[in-house]
Amino acid sequence: MAARFDWEAIKADYRTGRYSLQQLSDMHGPNKASISKRATRDGWEKDLSQAVRQRTREKVSRSHIDTSAREALDKSDDEIVEEAATLNAAVSQGHRKHLERWRNLEGKYADLLTEQLERGTMTVQLKNGDLAEIDVPLDYIGKAMSNGTTALEKIVKLERQSYGMDEEGDDEPPERSLTDEEIDAKIADLKKKVGGE
Secondary structure, rough: OOOOOOOHHHHHHHOOHHHHHHHHHHHHHOOHHHHHHHHHOOOOOOOOOHHHHHHHHHHHHOOOOOHHHHOOOOOOOOHHHHHHHHHHHHHHHHHHHHHHHHHHHHHHHHHHHHHHHHHOEEEEEEOOEEEEEEEOOOOHHHHHHHHHHHHHHHHHHHHHHOOOOOOOOOOOOHHHOOOOOOOHHHHHHHHHHHHOO
């Protein structure tokens, strides 16, 4: 007799977007291919992962506020916004303190690498535990610079987020939202300005 599976539960978990096909198979029993075929056949296309993330953020936000702040949910929009902004500011200030520590560490790392490069040597520990001065290997320089720039890039990105310097979609050029006709019109305008056609 063929195994019976709770396809409603599988569908509900599938639609959340939280689980891979393998995870669904492990949780509910049918193999990945069967789940994929059923999803395609029955049109399980709606991805609720964004709604789940939004609701999760709401729950996390509410669970970290004190009783008086929870009471704000019954207050006016302005009061709710003010209390939420105060909480967000406190969280953001905590993030900034941590980022400052990481920036200081990155600076010390860069200073150490600079010092090693200026000397042309570095101290290493040999297998027997003794310390020895060796010439700075080129592959070490490359790896150290790569690691340092990667760390700095991440710190800068997090600082920009923490200070609200980047809005969502800022990295996309404004022309991306233009139609072909609007782009053609802009090109024609630019050609006129530079003395083209």
